[in-house]
Amino acid sequence: MDRLGEGNVPPAFREESDLVKRRLEKLEEWKARGIEPYAIKYPHEDTTTRIRQRFHELGNGEESGYRASLAGRLMALRRHGKACFADLEDGWGRLQLLAAVDSLGEEGYTLFQELDIGDWIGVEGQVFRSRRGELTLRVSRFQLLSKSLRPLPEKWHGLKDVELRYRQRYLDLMVNPEVKRNLLVRVRTIGELRRFLDERDFIEVETPMLQPIPGGATARPFVTYHQALGEDLYLRIAPELYLKRCVVGGLERVYEINRNFRNEGISYKHNPEFTMLEFYWAFVDYLELADFLEEMLTQVVKAVKGELRFTYQGQELDLTPPWRRVTMLEALGEVLGRPVSSSTPVEELRELSARREVPLEEGWGAGKIMTELFEKLVEPELWSPTLVMDYPREVSPLARVHRSDPFLTERFELIVAGREIANAFSELIDPLDQRRRFEEQASQRERGDDEAHLVDHDFLRALEYGMPPTGGLGLGVDRLVMLLTDAHSIREVILFPHLRSEA
């Protein structure tokens, strides 16, 4: 038979490799024999890991006397003439199969041998432990559940090409176990964050992804268009202003864990859509939030990692509280080798920036320049968890003015491994002050800062009804998961990271 005859190859597959064409031929052969290659369902009793747990104690060469049924993907085949070992992988783990003429008969065994790596099959048979100590299912019945037409990546080196890993994450999941492991850490982290907040009577809400005025952060938004309304809408850059509306409405403890979208550069720590936890808690200030964050992350990390000390990118990281607390100006002063304060003149700051080769823009005030210097010179050096307190008012349009210094706000950021993990403040609840801040933002916008905040009149109206004193916090979930999975790139903790479209 001409296995590679073009006559049998559907047009869509003409360009494919011989490996694919061979599998198509096999598919047609099986169909011709009356075998359905894509089953409707396959009820079964067991999973690989449950069998492993159950027969943990079974000795080498012993029979369990248990007849199991399993379904999974064939990941390896070791043929030995009249017997054949195979590895079956299901959603939980792997188990070895033994197919032999003895238990399958001539016809069944021949079919089994024709299976390809990657095929989904259902199997039934007795469980035993082989002489070499491998727990094994002796196949007495099997059924093809889904024919795989494409060859899997190499069994030993796996799939390394990062572009293929991200574009074809399903392959990455099949052959690189750490992908699933990282995903589970992510899932557990989010679960623990939810649990922590739920236990403290926070309620989870869902606020708009499509917003007429993008607010709550300084970032370029994605724009889209609503046909029926005939108006532009923006994918949210933050949920902040809506969560605060919830607090105005009397939801004293609210949170949301969901996606934000920012139309900025893509890098190892930036994906255009990323997951953020934001919560708002009425009647507390930022100092209480700092304690709360310490407690929350301590509990979450213990639950997920089992310990607070671990290695990140080859360097030890210790999240044991209490974390270092330092004001932004102190930290900046230390690095600059001279004290910086609210009254440090702009000219002096510009001079310091020039000396440290930190480029500045026209129109930046003292607060913005200090923040720039801090982010360029100090933040990357902060490895151990550090709560950086009291950011300038100029860069914090939604935060309350500091109780003892009007140049500053009651705001802190948590920096770990040189990256911002969380950002929190005593919220600005004074509608008149908030209006003034929006106006300042508007004038920054006129001076060319197209990321300055837009005025949200309905948000101001909400504040005018009265918002209770509130503390609010945002936490970058992907970045936290990066720490917990020792991931160098944010793409390792997002299942389908954004890539340019294929050519």
Added chain:
RNA sequence: GGGCCGUUAGCUCAGUCGGUAGAGCACCGGACUUUUAAUCCGGGUGUCCUGGGUUCGAUUCCCAGACGGCUCACCA
């Protein structure tokens, strides 16, 4: 968006100082009833990312482009 680097078989990679390329796994044929990176014998399956240029001849050199990585900028 800028700079640097990369793209060779299904996968992981080598290589060609310019004469259309080769290993392992996978795959195909054969042997084998206890292997588990099975083993043994035989077989290399390719648009060397794409398009131009130089050249008798380009996968190799040059230019442009696509995609990716790192990095800088922006941002979290």
